[in-house]
Amino acid sequence: xxxxxxxxxxxxxxxxxxxxxxxxxxxxxxxxxxxxxxxxxxxxxxxxxxxxxxxxxxxxxxxxxxxxxxxxxxxxxxxxxxxxxxxxxxxxxxxxxxxxxxxxxxxxxxxxxxxxxxxxxxxxxxxxxxxxxxxxxxxxxxxxxxxxxxxxxxxxxxxxxxxxxxxxxxxxxxxxxxxxxxxxxxxxxxxxxxxxxxxxxxxxxxxxxxxxxxxxxxxxxxxxxxxxxxxxxxxxxxxxxxxxxxxxxxxxxxxxxxxxxxxxxxxxxxxxxxxxxxxxxxxxxxxxxxxxxxxxxxxxxxxxxxxxxxxxxxxxxxxxxxxxxxxxxxxxxxxxxxxxxxxxxxxxxxxxxxxxxxxxxxxxx
Numbered sequence: 001x002x003x004x005x006x007x008x009x010x011x012x013x014x015x016x017x018x019x020x021x022x023x024x025x026x027x028x029x030x031x032x033x034x035x036x037x038x039x040x041x042x043x044x045x046x047x048x049x050x051x052x053x054x055x056x057x058x059x060x061x062x063x064x065x066x067x068x069x070x071x072x073x074x075x076x077x078x079x080x081x082x083x084x085x086x087x088x089x090x091x092x093x094x095x096x097x098x099x100x101x102x103x104x105x106x107x108x109x110x111x112x113x114x115x116x117x118x119x120x121x122x123x124x125x126x127x128x129x130x131x132x133x134x135x136x137x138x139x140x141x142x143x144x145x146x147x148x149x150x151x152x153x154x155x156x157x158x159x160x161x162x163x164x165x166x167x168x169x170x171x172x173x174x175x176x177x178x179x180x181x182x183x184x185x186x187x188x189x190x191x192x193x194x195x196x197x198x199x200x201x202x203x204x205x206x207x208x209x210x211x212x213x214x215x216x217x218x219x220x221x222x223x224x225x226x227x228x229x230x231x232x233x234x235x236x237x238x239x240x241x242x243x244x245x246x247x248x249x250x251x252x253x254x255x256x257x258x259x260x261x262x263x264x265x266x267x268x269x270x271x272x273x274x275x276x277x278x279x280x281x282x283x284x285x286x287x288x289x290x291x292x293x294x295x296x297x298x299x300x301x302x303x304x305x306x307x308x309x310x311x312x313x314x315x316x317x318x319x320x321x322x323x324x325x326x327x328x329x330x331x332x333x334x335x336x337x338x339x340x341x342x343x344x345x346x347x348x349x350x351x352x353x354x355x356x357x358x359x360x361x362x363x364x365x
Contacts, residue, residue, distance in 0.1 A: 026177070026182065026211045026212055027177075027178065027182050029174075030174040030175075030177045030178045030211060031174075031178055033170060033171055033174040034171065034174050034175050034178055034333055037167075037171045037300070037331055037332060037333040038332070038333040038335065038337075038338055040338075040341055040352075041303075041330045041332060041351035041352075041353055042351065042352050042353055043353055044353045044354050044355060044358050045327075045330070045353075046310070046325070046327045046329075046355060046358060046359075047313065047325040047326075047327055047358075047362060048358065048361075048362065049362065050313065050316070050317055050322065050325065050362045050363075051316060051317055051319075051320030051322050051363075052320075052363060052364040053085045053086060053316065053363040053364060053365050054085075054316050054319040054320055055085065055086040055087070056086060056087075057086075057087045057088070057114040057115060057315075057319065058087070058088045058090070058111070058113050058114050059082065059087055059088070059089055059090070059113055059114060059115040059116065059117060059315065060089075060090045060091075060092060060108040060111055060113040060115075060116050060117070061075055061078055061089060061090070061091045061092065061116075061117045061119055062092050062094060062101065062104055062105060062108055062116060062117065062118050062119060062121075063075060063091060063092065063093050063094055063119045063120060064094045064096070064101065064119060064120030064121035065093070065094060065095060065096035065120065065223075065224060066091075066093045066095075067096065068096075068120060068223070068252075068254055068283075069253060069254070069281065069283025069284055069285055069286070070120065070144075070252060070253070070254075070280065070281025070282070070283055070302070070304060071119050071120035071143075072283075073281070073282075073283065073284075073304030073305060073308075073348055074119055074120070074143050074304050074305075074307055074308045074311070075091060075119065075308065076304070076305060076308060077304060077305035077306065077307060077308015077309055077311075078117060078119075078308040078309075078311055078312060079091075079308070080305065080308065080309070080356075081308055081309040081311075081312035081313070081359065082312055084356070084359075084360055084363075084365055085312055085316065085363055085365060086365070087312070090108075090111060090113070092104040092107055092108055094121060096223075096224035097224060098125060101121055101125070101126060102126065102129065105126050105129035106129070109129065109132060109133065109136070113138065114138070114139075114319070115138060115139045115140070115141070115315045115318065115319065116133060116138055116139070116140045116141075117140070117141055117142065117143070117311050117315065118140060118141070118142035118143070118145045118157070119142070119143045119144075120143060120144050120145075121144075121145065121194070122145060122146070122193065122194050122195055122196070123142060123145035123146060123152060123155040123157055123160075124155060124195070125193075127155065130155045130156050131156070133156060134156035139158050139315060139318035139319060140156055140157050140158060141157065141158050141159050141160070141161065141311050141314045141315045141318065142157045142159075142160045142161065142311075143160070143161050143162065143307060143311060144160075144162050144194075144196055145157060145160050146160045146195060146196065147165055147195050147196040147199040147200075148160065149161070149162055149163075149164065149328050150324055150326070151324055158314060158315070158317075158318040158324060159314040159317075159318075159324035159325070161307050161310050161311050161314065161329070162196070162302070162307075162329075163280075163302050163303075163328065163329050163330065163331040164328055164331070165196055165199060165200050165203075165280075166199070166200075166203050167331060168200065168279045168280055168300045168302075168331050169199075169200045169201075169203035169204045169207065169279045170203060170204075170207050171279075171300045171331065171333050172204060172249055172277050172278065172279035172298070172300045173186075173203075173204045173207035173208050173211070173249060173279075174207065174211070175277055175298050175300075175333060176208065176213070176246075176247040176249055176275070176277050177207075177208065177211045177212075177213050179247065179275060179277075179297070180213070180246045180247060180275075182211075182212065182213075183213065183214075183246070184208060184213040184214065184246050184247045185213070185214050185216050185241070185244040185245055185246045185247070186204075186208050186213060186214065186215050186216060186246070186247050186248070186249055187215075187216050187217045187218075187219060187237060187241070187245055187247075187248050187249070187274070188201050188204055188205055188215060188217070188218050188219065188248075188249045188250070189201075189219050189221065189248065189249070189250040189251065189255045190218070190219070190220055190221075190250075190251045191220065191221065191222050191223045191251065192220045193222060193223070194223075196251075197223075197251045197252075200251045200279050200280070201218065201249075201251055204249045204279060205218060208249075214244075216241050216244060216245060217237070217240075217241075219233070219237075221233065221255075223252070223254055223255075226254050226255055226257065226258050227257070227258050230255060230257075230258040230259055230262070231258055231259075231261060231262045232262075234259050234262035234263060235262050235265075235266070238262075238263075238266050243273070245273070245274045246273050246274060246275065247273070247274055247275045247276075247277060248274050248275070248276045248277065249277055249278075249279060250276070250277075250278050250279065251278075251279055251280065252278055252279070252280045252281050252283075253278040253280070253281060253282070253283040253285065253286035253296070253299055254283070255278070256276045256278060256286065256289065256295060256296045257285055259276065259295055260289075260294060260295040263295055264295075270292070270293050270294035270295055271293045271294075271297070275297045275298075276295055276296040276297060276298075277296075277297060277298040277299075277300075278296065278298065278299040278300065279300050280299070280300060280301070280302055281299075281301065281302050281304065282299050282300070282301025282302055282303075282304065282332070282334060282348060282349045283299070283348075284347040284348060286299040286301075286334075287299070287334065287339060287347035287348065288347060290334060290335065290336055290339050291336065291339050291347075293336055297335065297336070298333060298334065298335050299334050300331055300332070300333055300334070301331065301332045301333075301334045301348070301349035302329065302331060302349065303329050303330060303332070303349050303350065303351050303355075304348060304349070305348060305350050306329055306350070306351065306355045307329055309355060309356065309359050310325070310327060310329060310359075312359075313325060313359055313362065313363075316363065330351065332349045332351070334349060
């Protein structure tokens with residue numbers, strides 16, 4: 001190649017480089033994701049119009065497992081909102097098993113409620129009972145009964161309430177990537193019983209690998225059996241991966257309720273690796289661990305109490321014959337640096353955005 005041809009080639013290369021967008025910096029991008037969701041939530045972006053209170057209703061809450069802190073937080077919000085709107089509430093506990101949830105659904109139908117709220121289990125699991133409720137024209141709303149937000153008409157759910165599960169998973173994965181300095185060795189914990197759990201775990205795996213991190217193992221273990229399984233499983237994973245295991249990513253906080261003693265027994269300090277990061281739900285026990293820096297560093301919290309209010313609002317819209325609100329509740333990356341705001345000592349993500357007054361205004365109460 002002569003000098004003139006070489007110079008022309010060089011100029012062409014520079015021109016092409018200038019025309020192309022700059023290569024993405026994974027670390028900068030990941031930090032931006034974390035920062036976006038770690039900021040204070042103080043503005044109401046939910047519904048400001050809707051039907052007035054359809055008072056005097058009797059509703060049943062079918063809870064997947066009252067031992068689950070996320071589900072319990074939602075129940076508390078529903079009860080608080082139901083008092084404000086003038087409804088009577090019956091709570092039935094599915095006790096963490098399919099058989100118990102089937103029995104609870106049968107009990108709910110025997111009560112002939114005006115409406116049913118499904119809390120924390122996959123709607124498809126109870127398909128026959130769901131069909132029975134649909135046939136009886138009993139409106140149903142749900143929390144985490146499907147992977148998407150909004151109506152699930154195939155199972156008769158007027159509106160499924162959740163944060164954007166894929167954004168929750170993305171935020172958790174990006175935190176682990178940043179915290180590990182761009183070199184995370186991750187173990188992901190999920191439960192294939194639930195469609196939303198698999199969707200969240202798959203999204204975390206995809207995000208970690210896209211950023212350039214390593215997924216050491218994808219562990220499918222039942223949420224309902226974490227107290228029995230996690231201590232021994234933690235020891236086995238430590239023996240298998242050792243220092244390569246820098247971070248845990250779990251689809252909710254419950255997995256970390258039972259890891260601490262095993263990690264402590266292995267001589268790992270409360271703030272040592274593996275660092276535990278939960279993609280939901282922001283339970284009280286998670287807040288306590290994060291505040292004390294004991295075997296959990298982050299939870300990507302959902303506003304559980306607010307979501308309880310949203311469930312009541314959605315059911316009120318169903319009673320009034322209107323469409324669902326379209327609202328997707330906010331998520332929040334909770335760390336030891338920001339644990340004192342957006343809930344603070346209450347050990348929950350309870351945003352100071354005036355949602356209670358906003359819903360009361362919509363309902364005219």
